[in-house]
Amino acid sequence: MDIKLIITGNGGQGIVFLTRLFAQTAVTLGHSVMVSETHGMSQRGGSVISHLKINGDEAPLILSGTADFMIALEANEAVRNLALLRRAGMVFVNADDGLRSEVGHHLDRLNIKVMRLPASRLALELGSASITNIIMAGFAAAHPAFDIPIKKMTATVEKISKNNAELNLKALETGYQAGRKIFSA
Amino acid sequence: MNSQPILGNEAIAIGIIENGCRVVTAYPGTPSSEILAGVMKHKKRLKRDVYTEWSINEKVAFEIALAASWTGLRAVVTMKQVGLNVASDPLFSAAYTGVKGGFVVISADDPGPHSSQTEQDSRLMALVAKIPVFDPSTPAEAREVIKDAFALSERYKIPVILRPTTRLCHAVQSLSIDGAHEPDDGIPSVKFHRDPPRWTATPKFRNLLHVELNKKLKDIADEFSDSPLNYVVNASSNGTMGIIASGVAFQTAQQALQELGARVPILKIGTPFPLPQKLVNSFCAQFETLIVLEEPDVCIEIQIQDRSHVKGRLDGSVPGAGELTPEVIFLVLSKALSEAGYQVNQPPEDPELAALIKGLPLPVKPPRLCPGCSHRSAFFAMKRTFGPNAIYPGDIGCYTLGTNLRAVDTFVDMGASITMANGFFQANRLVKDERPIVATIGDSTFLHSGVAPLINAVHTGARFVLLILDNHTTAMTGFQPTAANDYLADRMEAPRKVSIPDLVRACGVGYVNVADPYDQEDFIRTLKEAQAHAQSPDGGVAVLIAERPCTLYDQSPILEHxxxxxxxxxxxxxxxxxxxxxxxxxxxxxxxxxxxxxxxxxxxxxxxxxxxxxxxxxxxxxxxxxx
Structure with missing residues (x-):
């Protein structure tokens, strides 16, 4: 397995937690990881982006045009970072509607697939906006091309959650089930 | 091997602890802040007796660690690059006096910059101060190199600098941390011994120490030429071009070559100062063109003796400012390789899509103060009281974001709000500008370097309102305690805490008041009172302390009401x-x-x-x- 993953959204959406969730799971599976996180001033609400390489080189950042996947917690951040994806790359985005129409033709041309889930809405239904990130993790994990088994993700969530493991596990499962339904259709 | 994902700063902390370091001091600053937190975590894990402290500023942190080194203990001080400016006075002096126990100064640079006022290069500071530098390129390397740093420091009795950058500090890499690399030999039996020609060197002895320092650097440069920290990758390839790279740029260059489909030898420099001249000269002699990739400024490049074939920042081949991102390095190498006749691949990024996205009116969300932040309430009251017609010198912290509210007109460096207010008052008097001056500074920044400026303002008769935004913590960098907190690093109880109002009174300030910015009416009334004092015939500097805990740090006041x-x-x-x-x-x-x-x-x-x-x-x- 060799994965280059971009995780993006706004400060406060739990990007660092989501990144650690994938990194920890990959390491548990015996893979090497190299991650670049955003800390400091930009965490006060600005754009936040993580780069994650599983079994890749040791440069912290992913070269634009080579990422396999992107998980975006916000649609505008997905669009802003689209060029990071390689041809036939894949976007998992938390959104009610599709991405801006301007990019549609290019996504078709580059064979980049956009997988959409209204994760913020699902999170509120479960009782907390703060688990949107974990719902998106489960959503991505449900896709056959995304090579990180949900079982291991579940174990990681149990391990790294502080006092809200139950809600987090529910979020992961909700995203996973939603993904299975969408991807099998 | 049981691996874990470890943050770069934590990897550094592990290296510090497992190499028998006994004293670690720091002042927080992005991207360095997580190092001391990591030290506290891993000293517990490995049950090592290590003194840790969040010092009041970088100069203080430096000197406390230096004293430990002069006793014979291994010591580390950590800070961000602009913090090294604050600590530069003892840094330059300690290069001459030398050290006893291994002494490592960790100064984290911020190419970009992402969270700093400059893109200055700590390696250049080291060059000017005549101190050797280690420049690791990954978290794993940073952890390993601490051993070499301590050993060199002790062998040559010289302070050394370890220089990570933001992308290393905030990288997460899978590392095995079971047990410790190095055994614990316990606290060494050392003590401070008088040595007047060294520890109290007068100018006459300082000259001798300078001669000695130059000799040390020459020997260290020779030693570095044979060091395993400096090595060549892709050596067997034939071609006319070679690359010299250090830090994260070394890793990024390898990634770029992979994508370019070119095999080019890279001389990896792990010790950029003093430059291992013998090694560099023999590498350079093999090629017609050399590219130097280093961040954030030129340190290796300016030390290369024959630069006639060198492409780098000095001849404009590498951009003179900003981060060496994968895209920048790809372009630099692509251009240089093409010019040298190499066949290279096109950039993998789709140019049409990239251009389209650049042109889209995507909303830009600048960083903003958090919901419930008491600074916002203080700024709002301040603007309601003084309006757009006052001068608002600001300072360094979360509250620099008051610039979004047009409540911060200047920020320069730590503590400058007070000195700039003082300076504006004196300049305005000459140019007959009578606008009110209202300065803002946070609690940690005030204690870091606001006290001396306040005394200066009082003593020279300046008149302005100073708002100390006391949110009970160092919020921006992750809630480190200040001297006004009743706890220390590691949450141990502080023997005493400093009262900010008492401290301000002791500086000779005639008007000192404390108010809660959440009570807008009362806060505005107090601000007006402060301004009246600043303008009254026997008035002067008036200080209002806006007291309300950081909402991110302590939600209890809001949860209660x-x-x-x-x-x-x-x-x-x-x-x-x-x-x-x-x-x-x-x-x-x-x-x-x-x-x-x-x-x-x-x-x-x-x-x-x-x-x-x-x-x-x-x-x-x-x-x-x-x-």
Whole structure:
């Protein structure tokens, strides 16, 4: 397995937690990881982006045009970072509607697939906006091309959650089930 | 091997602890802040007796660690690159006097910059101070190199600098941390011994120490030429071009070569100063063209003796500012390789899509003060009191974001709000500008370097209002304690805490008051009182301490008295609240018809009630009674 993953959204959406969730799971599976996180001033609400390489080189950042996947917690951040994806790359985005129409033709041309889930809405239904990130993790994990088994993700969530493991596990499962339904259709 | 994902700064901390370091001091600053937290975590894990402290500023941190080294213990001081400016006085002196126990100064640079006022290069500071530098390229390397850093420091009795950059500090890499690399030999039996020609060297001895320092550097440069920290990759390839790279740029260059489909030898420099000249000269002699990739400025490049074949920042081949991102390095190498006749691949990024995205009007969300932040309430009251016609010198911290509210007109460096206010007062007197001057500074920054400026202002008769924004913590960098807290690093109880009001009074300030910015009416009244003192015939500097804990750090005051709010039907989208109050939870509808509250981030502070002068933001409890 060799994965280059971009995780993006706004400060406060739990990007660092989501990144650690994938990194920890990959390491548990015996893979090497190299991650670049955003800390400091930009965490006060600005754009936040993580780069994650599983079994890749040791440069912290992913070269634009080579990422396999992107998980975006916000649609505008997905669009802003689209060029990071390689041809036939894949976007998992938390959104009610599709991405801006301007990019549609290019996504078709580059064979980049956009997988959409209204994760913020699902999170509120479960009782907390703060688990949107974990719902998106489960959503991505449900896709056959995304090579990180949900079982291991579940174990990681149990391990790294502080006092809200139950809600987090529910979020992961909700995203996973939603993904299975969408991807099998 | 049981691996874990470890943050770069934590990897550094592990290296510090497992190499028998006994004293670690720091002042927080992005991207360095997590190092000391990591030290506290791993000294517990490995049961090592290590003294750790969040010092009041970088100079203090440096000197406390230096004293430990002069005793014979291994010591580390950590800071960000601009912190090294504050510690530069002892840094330069300690290069001459030398050290006893291994002494490592960790100064984290911020190419970009992402969270700093400059892109300065700590390696250049080391060059000027004549101190050797280690420049690791990954978290794993940073952990390993601490052993070499301590050993070199002790062998040559010289302070050394370890220089990581933001992308290393905030990288996470899988590392095995079971047990420790190095055994614990316990606290060494050492003590401080008098050595007048060294520890109290007068100018006559300083000259001798300088001669000695030059000799040390020459020997170290020779040693570095044979060091395993400096090595060549892709050596067997034939070609006319070679690359010299250090730090994260070394890893990024390898990634770029992979994508370019070119095999080019890279000389990896792990010790950029003093440059291993013998090694560099013999590498350079093999090639017609050499590219130097280093961040954030030129350190290796300027030390290369024959630069006639060198492409780098000096001849403009590498951009002179900004981070060496994968895309920048790809372009630099692509151009140089093509010119040298190599066949290279096109950039993998789709140019059409990239150009389209660049042109899209995507909303840019600048960093903003958090929902419920007491700084916002203080700034709002300040602007309501003094209006657009005052001068607002600001300072370094979360509250620098007051610039969004036009409540911060200047920021220079730590503590400069007070000195700039002092300077504006004196300059304005000459140019007959009578605008009020209202400076803002946070609690940690005030203690770091605001006290001496305040004494200066009092003593020279300056007149302005100083607002000390006391949120009980160092919020921006991750809630490190200040001297005004009743606990220390590691949450141990502090023997004493400093009272900021008492300290301000002791500086000779004639008006000192404390008020809660959440009580807008009272806060504005107090601000007016402070301004009256600043303007009265026997007045002077007036200090108002805005006291309210950081909402991210301590939610209890809001949880005890929540004030949920609603925006009434009458809201006409006038945007006063979104611009003058700028809470992220106040969201203007895309059609600009009205403002809604984003309850997913609203903390129920109720502070925005004052932010609608038309009275359309009301407590929820009133909405129910109105219905």
């Amino acid at each position: 929540p004030v949920p709010v609603v925006i009434t039907e009458e809201c006409d989208g006038c945007r006063y609240c979104t611009e003058a109050f700028e809470c992220p939870a106040l969201v203007l509808r895309p059609d600009k018809s009205r403002v809604d509250i984003d309850y997913s981030i609203c903390v129920d502070c109720g502070q925005c009630i004052d932010a609608c002068h038309k009275g359309f933001i009301i407590p929820k409890i009133l909405e129910i009674s109105r219905a």
